[in-house]
Amino acid sequence: MRLSRVVPGVLAVGVVGAGAAFVVGMRNKSPWLQDRIRAFSKQFASEALKTAGNEGAANGVVIHVGRRSGREYATPVTPLPTADGFVINLPYTSKVDWVQNVLAANSATIVHDGVDHRVTDPRVVPYAEVASMLPKSAGVVRAVFDIQEFLRVTTVD
Template structure:
């Protein structure tokens, strides 16, 4: 029994190590699978409470750049003076980020409050590291996240 437990533990450690390496190297295969899992499983599970008071995550409402359709995507916005930062672990090529960049605006619901945001820009970790909480800096370093979406509060 103990040998089986050690084997399972070793397999979990190896899987986590492979995950970290894949994320750090921006493996297209891993990132695509994670995005699909997130869309199909995590988004429906998280979206009902995302953005409500007391939640760490939020929701970004944006319009499709080709379809014109309205979308809601759970994100983890970090409030900064005059706006928000949102980590882009799958790079800025994800649809929701491309939609916001194309439109130049979106709405973020965070901690129970809706915020219209404008002037989206992809910025590097180096540019915003000092604005991030310690936990976000650790996550960014572990997973080699170099891109963040910076948005400014509208008017």
């Protein structure tokens, strides 16, 4: 009888502990954790891409060209519309391949809410520069994960 009460508590502590370790690792930009999350994300990107960018979907897609391969890639992101383009938070920093590809090409296509947007002038900016453009929910995510870098792009269309 007692064991049936202890097991759920132990499981709850384990889940809370894992969640706390995840948040601390993301806040500290732990290369070990970020590498594992990126690998996990790549495995499931095709699933995320099935709905990302569709009308009403929270996530969008950045379509970019590899700077070495010349191949076209699609990466799920959460683009936040601004008056002149989009802002995308960079929880893994600006060193990830897709950001480097967009910066090198100086352009990309963002699929958001069912519409393709050609974007240019990509620049990595600090939170202070985009804070007033972000909805409160994005500010909460930024604070929890200590996101310091954002990609800001301008729409061409």
